[in-house]
């Protein structure tokens with residue numbers, strides 16, 4: 001649960017209650033001042049004015065202090081909320097995080113998360129409104145019952161009218177949230193430095209500008225609809241208040257004329273009238289907001305709990321330690337992405353021996369990356385279909401496994417920080433070991449690349465940073481696996497795609513030398529890279545088409561032979 005500072009909460013509550021009482025005291029004092037003015041009682045008049053000022057000063061001081069403290073608490077709270085959200089993402093399964101729905105879900109989580117603090121603010125605001133409305137209503141009923149009844153009715157009518165608009169407002173809010181995702185995307189596409197080359201070369205600005213404009217206009221129209229709804233509500237409420245004030249003015253004027261009320265009463269009744277009306281209607285609004293926010297928070301809590309349960313269930317099931325001394329056995333492995341009709345993998349069976357270098361080849365979309373993510377436990381299957389030393393991966397401690405395995409993915413991260421973090425990301429515990437990190441940079445051929453060595457800033461986050469070429473970024477990503485020296489399993493998904501041919505050969509040899517005795521899985525489209533592997537698995541439409549050594553596969557005259565012959569033509 002999120003932590004509130006109890007002292008600040010109590011103090012804010014006190015400031016709110018005091019402000020409610022002060023507003024009502026002002027009504028009494030205003031009546032007193034006007035009445036004393038009429039009968040020319042100087043001492044009471046002065047006393048009333050001094051008291052009025054003192055109360056106002058005290059209220060202002062309390063408000064200012066409470067606001068300052070609340071602001072600090074709200075900032076701390078926001079940090080805590082964001083931290084919780086990051087934890088929630090960490091606990092979410094990769095397959096869910098890769099689903100397009102996740103972006104929408106995440107915006108919803110952030111939105112609900114922000115509602116924690118708003119709920120607190122509204123709750124203490126509601127307490128203030130109840131005190132304010134009750135005291136001023138009591139004053140009206142006591143002064144002349146009809147004015148109290150009118151204020152109560154108008155306040156309630158305004159409140160109910162507001163409640164009726166809540167559903168529509170929530171609907172528009174949700175549409176706004178969805179739309180924001182799109183227009184932000186087009187805006188980023190048009191303004192990010194990474195997208196500029198293609199935007200300029202293909203002259204895509206007018207096209208995507210139009211798309212952005214459509215979405216942005218849609219957003220503005222929705223926003224206007226929302227504002228209209230709010231203004232309509234405010235205007236109708238105000239109209240009713242004006243009519244009510246006019247009616248009360250006529251009634252009090254009549255009573256003053258009859259001598260039943262004083263001029264001071266008139267001033268105080270007018271003040272109390274608007275206070276009662278406004279606060280009663282605000283009570284309804286606050287109540288509806290509270291209900292609305294609590295629904296969002298309840299949904300978020302449900303997601304949090306679901307994740308907690310999943311994590312603890314995983315801990316129970318995945319109790320077996322990760323041991324990989326003999327082999328990996330893949331047995332009739334099938335896998336379908338939740339948003340796809342066709343399976344990405346269909347009945348895969350294979351065996352990979354400890355210490356083997358296995359290359360995985362196949363056309364785009366044949367399931368290579370899916371297979372390695374499953375082998376690394378990044379995706380989970382319902383069935384027992386992957387075994388490490390005869391123990392199903394489903395029952396194995398994934399975190400322990402990830403301590404003994406590493407991977408360089410096609411879409412590796414380009415950390416826009418410094419060289420040190422880019423290299424040490426492979427083993428963050430060794431981030432201070434400058435000597436080792438420098439060796440790793442040299443190993444991937446970047447020894448002379450950085451002006452400030454490990455402390456060189458990369459990317460675009462600060463003005464002194466430098467960007468790197470695609471191949472240089474890829475080398476940095478490769479250095480991350482070199483930092484690790486106790487892995488049992490190393491996976492490379494197109495590790496050298498961006499490297500020049502000379503560096504590719506040198507780095508591949510170095511990599512294979514470095515990981516001698518370890519199991520290496522190597523996805524590559526280049527048969528030249530794959531041919532050095534102990535074994536090659538060729539994939540086709542989610543299945544294993546053939547497997548064997550380079551020579552065995554050539555002899556078989558199958559798909560590999562075809563790919564080999566095609567690629568050979570480039571060079572001869």
Ligand SMILES: Nc1ncnc2c1ncn2[C@@H]1O[C@H](COP(=O)(O)OP(=O)(O)OP(=O)(O)O)[C@@H](O)[C@H]1O
Pocket residue numbers: 098099337338339340344362363364365366367368369370371
């Ligand atoms: N996150 C995802 N959500 C839904 N479908 C996916 C996802 N990732 C991959 N797929 C689908 O699964 C199939 C296999 O994709 P995969 O990325 O494993 O192929 P690949 O052999 O690695 O391709 P490439 O050589 O292009 O990298 C493809 O049809 C792809 O569209």
